[in-house]
Amino acid sequence: MSIQRCCPPAKLVKRDFEPTAALFKAVADPYRLTMLATLAANVHEVCVCDFTDALPLNQPTVSHHLRVLREAELVTFERRGTWVYYRLAAGALERLNAALTAVFRKKVHV
């Protein structure tokens, strides 16, 4: 007869996850993951032309994906002559790991 409640209401974590979501969005595409894995595997830089040659994507699409990675600050680039070379940004993996850890961190004090 009294109002039913399923349980003591759980406190929602209330934080701004927009930046974290944006970071994960940047890695939520198979071609961008291919690019990141290639940059990680080739310790030195990779030329854009290698991506346009090897991926089944047109040049503007490759350029678009590289821009997404740039804007997420996961990669850096350098032009040398006609060519542009991309590298993993310092701490790219660490930023992603830290983002995961922050999301999944257990509450310290109840």
Next chain:
Amino acid sequence: MSIQRCCPPAKLVKRDFEPTAALFKAVADPYRLTMLATLAANVHEVCVCDFTDALPLNQPTVSHHLRVLREAELVTFERRGTWVYYRLAAGALERLNAALTAVFRKKVHV
């Protein structure tokens, strides 16, 4: 006069990153991150009603986001009476960490 090449062509990493991208897509939304963080902070389960109460989303939208997390196997759920309780899936964080590590792994042999 000879054909110009920027560099010895870098070998693209050629792996199927679709499943990994799908996993990151599941966490690439601020409300789903809020849900995961809440599940991680509340060691025990969280009732769906807590999400519908506290998030600025309609009930079907909450249900949709929970389904995305379920389909990514990041959460599990259990119905008890009228209420449904969600938990973090065992190894959810570990799967995400492993995915990151696999993407960023350096090549062992050249």
Next chain:
DNA sequence: TTGCTATATTGACAACATTCAATATAGTGA
């Protein structure tokens, strides 16, 4: 300068994701 090449940007379109209203399902209790 002109012509060539590598990469970036713009604009359009299709595919996909998010949201909500309406409805369906599954449980409780009388």
Next chain:
DNA sequence: TCACTATATTGAATGTTGTCAATATAGCAA
């Protein structure tokens, strides 16, 4: 059974993302 509540699903509208053709930019070389 009926009435009620919690959650899920469907379907439609809107918003976002991925893709490509066309064009722009930036550099090299003659």
